[in-house]
Amino acid sequence: MPLASTRRSGLVDQVIGQLTEAIRTGEWPVGERIPTEPELVAELEVGRNTVREAVRALAHGGLLEVRQGDGTYVRATSEVSGAVRKMCGTELREVLQVRKPLEAEGARLAATQRTDADVRELTRLLGERDDAWLAKDYETYVRVDADFHLAVVEASHNTLLAELYRGLTEVVTASVAATTRTEPAETESIGHHDLLAAIIDGDADRAAAEACGFLDELLARGSEEYD
Structure with a gap:
């Protein structure tokens, strides 16, 4: 992207914010696959569980779609x-x-x-x-x-x-x-x-x-x- 490394407080919220910004600005266009979990872990310098929880939250909000065996794709630019x-x-x-x-x-x-x-x-x-x-x-x-x-x-x-x-x-x-x-x-x-x-x-x-x-x-x- 590149994503900025996060601080150690409120990691999940920070990761959610950074991923949301990448979607909102079009850096990750609707319909495209986002970086893999290991890539996000390396770029954000956070644990796998933190990334996984952030992605899960954005998928629940409708911004991302997790396709088993294929990857995670951008579904929408906002929760609305x-x-x-x-x-x-x-x-x-x-x-x-x-x-x-x-x-x-x-x-x-x-x-x-x-x-x-x-x-x-x-x-x-x-x-x-x-x-x-x-x-x-x-x-x-x-x-x-x-x-x-x-x-x-x-x-x-x-x-x-x-x-x-x-x-x-x-x-x-x-x-x-x-x-x-x-x-x-x-x-x-x-x-x-x-x-x-x-x-x-x-x-x-x-x-x-x-x-x-x-x-x-x-x-x-x-x-x-x-x-």
Whole structure:
């Protein structure tokens, strides 16, 4: 990573903190296997039981998944996200239904609370999203589309709302991927320019309606399960 060696007090909590930070910052991306137990013991300079207890705690919280005979993998970036993944499972319709009220309120607040910096970031992301679609770079498109929706909610400057939505990061990205994966070259990208325009204009009701509109469109297309 490298991980910093720990002090001798509260070792388990310290190890949990360091492992969580590696996950949160993306140093250990979702879906990837983390270092083996012996590697963590050597890097952290702690006992095997300490590492094992820390990993067990993070697995219980939904951040890690222990696969017997294979290793330990990153499952989510936060306990909120881990819990959401457990509750929603792989049902796309449920994810879209949960996204709808959060994104609608985020867009409504963003229309009145956004800053010039927020507008610049939203404009940049939307441009990058459109470029990725035209280039048929669907992997980048999915990532940037999810980033755009998060940026809209963050522009609300409601700390709790943004934190709740950040907990949905993995399932939001998966839902974008699921609604993009079916022969994307034969479909049109759902545009978000009207949503951005409403936020720039400070029209809260229109922004909320635009946020609901594209999710209603996705739901109308019929939801499938994603992996």
